[in-house]
Amino acid sequence: ELGPFSHFMQKEIHEQPKALADTIEPILTHRFKAELFGANAEEVFSNIDSVQIIACGTSFYAGSVARYWIESIAGIPCNVDIASEYRYRDVAANPRQLIVTISQSGETLDTMEALKYAKSYGCEQTLSICNVRESAIPRASKLVFYTRAGAEIGVASTKAFTTQLIALFALTGVLAKLRGRLNDEKEAEYLDSLRHLPGSVQHALNLEPQIQRWANKFAGKEHALFLGRGVHYPIALEGALKLKEISYIHAEAYPAGELKHGPLALVDSNMPVVVISPNDNLLEKVKSNIQEVRARGGEIFAFADLDSHFGESDIVHVIRTPRHVGVLSPVVHTIPVQLLAYHAALARGTDVDKPRNLAKSVTVE
Numbered sequence: 001e002l003g004p005f006s007h008f009m010q011k012e013i014h015e016q017p018k019a020l021a022d023t024i025e026p027i028l029t030h031r032f033k034a035e036l037f038g039a040n041a042e043e044v045f046s047n048i049d050s051v052q053i054i055a056c057g058t059s060f061y062a063g064s065v066a067r068y069w070i071e072s073i074a075g076i077p078c079n080v081d082i083a084s085e086y087r088y089r090d091v092a093a094n095p096r097q098l099i100v101t102i103s104q105s106g107e108t109l110d111t112m113e114a115l116k117y118a119k120s121y122g123c124e125q126t127l128s129i130c131n132v133r134e135s136a137i138p139r140a141s142k143l144v145f146y147t148r149a150g151a152e153i154g155v156a157s158t159k160a161f162t163t164q165l166i167a168l169f170a171l172t173g174v175l176a177k178l179r180g181r182l183n184d185e186k187e188a189e190y191l192d193s194l195r196h197l198p199g200s201v202q203h204a205l206n207l208e209p210q211i212q213r214w215a216n217k218f219a220g221k222e223h224a225l226f227l228g229r230g231v232h233y234p235i236a237l238e239g240a241l242k243l244k245e246i247s248y249i250h251a252e253a254y255p256a257g258e259l260k261h262g263p264l265a266l267v268d269s270n271m272p273v274v275v276i277s278p279n280d281n282l283l284e285k286v287k288s289n290i291q292e293v294r295a296r297g298g299e300i301f302a303f304a305d306l307d308s309h310f311g312e313s314d315i316v317h318v319i320r321t322p323r324h325v326g327v328l329s330p331v332v333h334t335i336p337v338q339l340l341a342y343h344a345a346l347a348r349g350t351d352v353d354k355p356r357n358l359a360k361s362v363t364v365e
Ligand code: F6R
Pocket: 056, 057, 058, 059, 060, 102, 103, 104, 105, 106, 107, 108, 111, 155, 156, 157, 158, 241, 242, 245, 360, 361, 362
């Protein structure tokens, strides 16, 4: 059942154009209509004043991307919490918050308990984004959006993550529309971006041979740093998590603007620095962060969009991702960091689909 692939993780990475197209399909059919999230979703969404996202691990990073979208596109305050933190702190929850839990499995104990905890504060407006039908978390939620990633077997989450981003983008569009912040033209533009996304993701997958060459260099390292800014900062976090999780290389992610507040001290010629460098309004800022790393002899591995001006040199290596796709760019930029982690793990000979000490579904605390 692996077909031409060596591991489930590789297969699932390559299934993303289809998983995304399947998840996008109902959005193209219904546009940004609240019913995508359930029959009574419009009423729920019309009565909320803020969004509280709760999740663990990779699902938390999907939520972290969504925060940028929800605040900038829908203009609604949005907070994102790690479930195991949320459930043990005194939260200032209010009944008008929309509680959004994100879980591939729908069975993660901390996320489930955090949902119950929010309800104990009177938060009844709950939405679950989940990949497994009728699992515990969606059953405990008023609204649900099922991602259509298909079964995910590799312990490291890949296609579940990118399809969660689609669900969250749909939520953003729906909330923006209900608040009169999405005119017909903008709606058509977003739908068009969604329609073209699987093609751009396929283009990014085609970079695999180049990324594998980089990964072989990473395999000999013990540490790596990932940098991103804005909506791509969570993609740097996701890249670092994937790398440590399956290759056991210690990796950390920082928002690039934080470099001189500490992590720059780590940089020397032995420190590979992966930079997510999309052609967006922060590119010039990212480039100056790259100069800061270069000046300390750090070796840069940048994923840069095809349409950006980006200089290569002996210590700045560049792989060209597809042309900048706009607001959905975090989805495209996820692919290279998944492939980098996969091939680094392969080169190190670790058990890619079943990394040590980890389980696919975390039903204990
Ligand atoms: C990392 C990974 C985990 C899960 C986390 C939450 O690759 O897979 O970090 O994302 O355990 O799991 P779900 O989404 O099932 O709640």
